[in-house]
Amino acid sequence: xxxxxxxxxxxxxxxxxxxxxxxxxxxxxxxxxxxxxxxxxxxxxxxxxxxxxxxxxxxxxxxxxxxxxxxxxxxxxxxxxxxxxxxxxxxxxxxxxxxxxxxxxxxxxxxxxxxxxxxxxxxxxxxxxxxxxxxxxxxxxxxxxxxxxxxxxxxxxxxxxxxxxxxxxxxxxxxxxxxxxxxxxxxxxxxxxxxxxxxxxxxxxxxxxxxxxxxxxxxxxxxxxxxxxxxxxxxxxxxxxxxxxxxxxxxxxxxxxxxxxxxxxxxxxxxxxxxxxxxxxxxxxxxxxxxxxxxxxxxxxxxxxxxxxxxxxxxxxxxxxxxxxxxxxxxxxxxxxxxxxxxxxxxxxxxxxxxxxxxxxxxxxxxxxxxxxxxxxxxxxxxx
Numbered sequence: 001x002x003x004x005x006x007x008x009x010x011x012x013x014x015x016x017x018x019x020x021x022x023x024x025x026x027x028x029x030x031x032x033x034x035x036x037x038x039x040x041x042x043x044x045x046x047x048x049x050x051x052x053x054x055x056x057x058x059x060x061x062x063x064x065x066x067x068x069x070x071x072x073x074x075x076x077x078x079x080x081x082x083x084x085x086x087x088x089x090x091x092x093x094x095x096x097x098x099x100x101x102x103x104x105x106x107x108x109x110x111x112x113x114x115x116x117x118x119x120x121x122x123x124x125x126x127x128x129x130x131x132x133x134x135x136x137x138x139x140x141x142x143x144x145x146x147x148x149x150x151x152x153x154x155x156x157x158x159x160x161x162x163x164x165x166x167x168x169x170x171x172x173x174x175x176x177x178x179x180x181x182x183x184x185x186x187x188x189x190x191x192x193x194x195x196x197x198x199x200x201x202x203x204x205x206x207x208x209x210x211x212x213x214x215x216x217x218x219x220x221x222x223x224x225x226x227x228x229x230x231x232x233x234x235x236x237x238x239x240x241x242x243x244x245x246x247x248x249x250x251x252x253x254x255x256x257x258x259x260x261x262x263x264x265x266x267x268x269x270x271x272x273x274x275x276x277x278x279x280x281x282x283x284x285x286x287x288x289x290x291x292x293x294x295x296x297x298x299x300x301x302x303x304x305x306x307x308x309x310x311x312x313x314x315x316x317x318x319x320x321x322x323x324x325x326x327x328x329x330x331x332x333x334x335x336x337x338x339x340x341x342x343x344x345x346x347x348x349x350x351x352x353x354x355x356x357x358x359x360x361x362x363x364x365x366x367x368x369x370x371x372x373x374x375x376x377x378x379x380x381x382x383x384x
Contacts, residue, residue, distance in 0.1 A: 004207055006333060007079035010340065011203045014086040016227040019196040021093040022105040023053065023231020025239060026192060029102075029262070029282035030184035030232075032243035033255035033289075035364060039177035042237075042361035049185040050233035056189020057225025061215045062273035063191060067198025071110065071134065072117045076125040077206045080328040081116040082199060083336065087343045088112030088321030094350045096309060100238040100359075103309040104277035108317040109195055110135055115318030116325035138274045139310070143284025146265045150285040153257035154292025161253065173252035180259035185232070187266035188278050189225060195275060196224040237359040242306075243282065248290030248298045257292065258285035280310060 031045040040048070089105070089112035096103040110131070117125050161169045197216040200223075204210040210217075216224075250258075262278070262285045269276040283306055290298040324343075328335045 004079065007083060007336065008203055008207055008209075010336060011079045011083045011086070012200055014083055014090070014340075015196050015199045015203070016223060018086050018090050018093070018109065018199075019193065019224055019227035020231035020234075021090055021097075022109075022192055022196070023050070023228040024234045024236040025093045025097050025102075025105050025231075026188060026278055027232045027234075027236045028240040028243040029278045030181055030188055030259070032240045032282075033250050033258055033286065034177045034181040035240060036250045037174060037177065037252045037255045039174040039252060039255065040181065042240075042364055045181070046233050046361075048182055049188075050229040052182055052185035053189035053193065053232045054225040054229035056186040056191075057193035057197070057221055057228070059186070059190040060270050061194060061197065061221070063194035063270055063275050064198035064201060064216050065273065067113075067195055067202060067275060071127055071130050072113065072202075073121075073125045073127065074202055074205050074212060076121040077117055077202060078120065079203050079206060080336065081120040081325050082113065082203050082206070083116075084120070084324035084328050084339065085109070085112035085114070085116035085317075085321040086199065087324045087339055088115060088317040088319070091320055091343060091346055092313060092317045094347055096313075097236055097238055098350050098354050100242045101309045102239045102243055102279045102283055102306060103313045104139075104279045106192065106195060106275055106277045106279075107135070107139065107310070107313040109199070110275070111314035111317030112321035113199070114314075115321035118318070119322040119325040120329055134273065134275055138269060138276050139280060142265055142269065142274075142276050143280045143287075145284075146261050146281045147284035147288030147291075149261035149264065150254075150258045150288030151292040153261055154254050154289045157253040157257055158293060170252050173256045176256045177252060177259060180256050180263065183263040184259050184266070184282070187263050187270070188232075189228060191266050191270045191276060191278055193221075193224045193228045194270070196227065197221055200224065237361065237364045238354070241359060241364050242302065243286060248286060250286070250289065251293070254286075254289035254293055258282070258289040261285045261288065277310075 027046055027049055030049045034040040035042050035045050089108040092108040093105055114126055197220050200220045201216045205212055262282045265281050266278055324339045327339050
């Protein structure tokens with residue numbers, strides 16, 4: 001096996017590994033509120049989410065085209081750079097999963113890729129105008145838009161049901177959450193699986209296996225959709241706990257409003273080719289839903305830590321990607337193997353650390369670091 005073929009194979013496997021971590025890292029985006037309110041049982045929720053992530057992967061390829069032919073110059077990119085960027089993204093995903101922080105898998109991927117290409121081919125190989133247009137501006141705008149939409153929807157939901165019986169209102173919105181959470185999963189597959197499709201397609205373009213303007217082949221779409229679906233089914237329970245129980249006290253009307261707002265923003269952006277962070281959209285929606293109900297407690301300390309993680313995700317992943325790119329650039333196949341082994345060892349260490357305090361489907365709704373106060377039934381029909 002020659003050097004290029006070896007690197008292409010390594011990149012494809014690593015890209016699918018990233019896609020898998022993206023799946024369990026972002027399960028919370030779709031299912032955290034439904035699990036927190038009891039609308040869906042944890043295992044049922046992640047099964048539904050996994051199936052719909054796979055289905056969503058086939059709905060659009062606009063985001064994949066943005067990555068394969070937008071944020072970096074594909075004529076200057078090599079498989080080695082892409083591999084190095086993926087290592088940075090995977091390690092950042094695992095670190096933030098370990099501490100239960102819902103950071104952006106998308107920005108981890110973009111950061112790793114930008115850092116690796118910058119080191120490997122120079123700053124001129126990064127299309128910073130496209131990075132600003134397709135990544136940075138949407139990163140700031142999307143959680144605000146989603147939060148405002150969820151706030152308004154929550155306020156209206158409580159106003160419209162103010163005279164209803166509390167148990168009937170809760171039951172109705174829990175049924176609605178099954179549909180709204182499913183739509184978020186479909187949207188997540190449409191948006192996030194495309195990022196791995198774009199990475200694999202960019203790799204194939206870089207070695208001449210596909211023309212420069214090509215979209216992802218069917219086998220790439222299916223494999224990326226399957227990887228993210230399997231990761232989703234594993235369930236990122238640590239982040240589900242933070243999203244469902246940490247930011248605010250979520251009731252069924254709020255969960256329905258947050259999920260509906262997230263779906264609208266994610267599907268619209270995917271159609272336009274914006275590579276949004278679904279984590280930021282979902283977090284913004286949950287905060288908006290918290291603000292939309294009177295007497296709801298929003299835990300700004302946790303929200304602040306999440307925002308801090310968002311701000312450092314791209315540069316941190318870029319740093320790791322750049323270091324990996326330097327090692328691969330100077331070491332050839334040997335450097336690639338060394339980076340892969342070091343990355344695998346660090347990933348294994350993170351997984352072992354996580355077992356000291358396991359969180360799974362059985363205890364995901366138990367005992368968050370912030371005490372959760374129960375809300376009396378009389379508040380169910382109370383608007384902001």
